[in-house]
Amino acid sequence: FDIIHEIIDSRDSLERIVREVVEDLVDQHVVYAELRTTPRQYTCGEEIDEKEGIDIILNMLRTLNEKYEHQIRVRLLVSINRSESLWTFLTLFIGREKAVRIAHMAVDYISKGIPEFVGVDFSGNPTVDAKSDL
Numbered sequence: 001f002d003i004i005h006e007i008i009d010s011r012d013s014l015e016r017i018v019r020e021v022v023e024d025l026v027d028q029h030v031v032y033a034e035l036r037t038t039p040r041q042y043t044c045g046e047e048i049d050e051k052e053g054i055d056i057i058l059n060m061l062r063t064l065n066e067k068y069e070h071q072i073r074v075r076l077l078v079s080i081n082r083s084e085s086l087w088t089f090l091t092l093f094i095g096r097e098k099a100v101r102i103a104h105m106a107v108d109y110i111s112k113g114i115p116e117f118v119g120v121d122f123s124g125n126p127t128v129d130a131k132s133d134l
Contacts, residue, residue, distance in 0.1 A: 008048075010046040080103070
């Protein structure tokens with residue numbers, strides 16, 4: 001079970017995590033940061049789907065960028081995990097479908113001109129042979 005799902009059980013907990021990360025960066029005198037996350041559905045506690053989760057993060061970043069406007073700028077990258085689709089035929093289909101969904105989400109944020117959103121990141125090792133990990 002993914003520990004993130006246990007920690008993020010509501011909109012408030014997701015906002016709190018983003019706020020604390022940015023406050024830590026401010027305390028460390030960081031002036032620019034890009035946070036990265038793979039959109040996911042949070043189902044432990046209050047259900048938050050992938051887009052809602054990203055919207056919560058972006059709204060929190062907007063608020064914090066205004067609060068700390070002379071100290072830091074924080075932006076968001078959404079990540080497509082290329083190794084997520086290597087396990088089985090079923091996850092191969094789900095992984096590709098999720099990658100397309102994330103790409104469409106990114107295009108939507110960029111077309112709306114949301115300044116806190118800066119792009120897409122590709123994570124994971126696409127060259128790993130799924131059979132060698134079984």
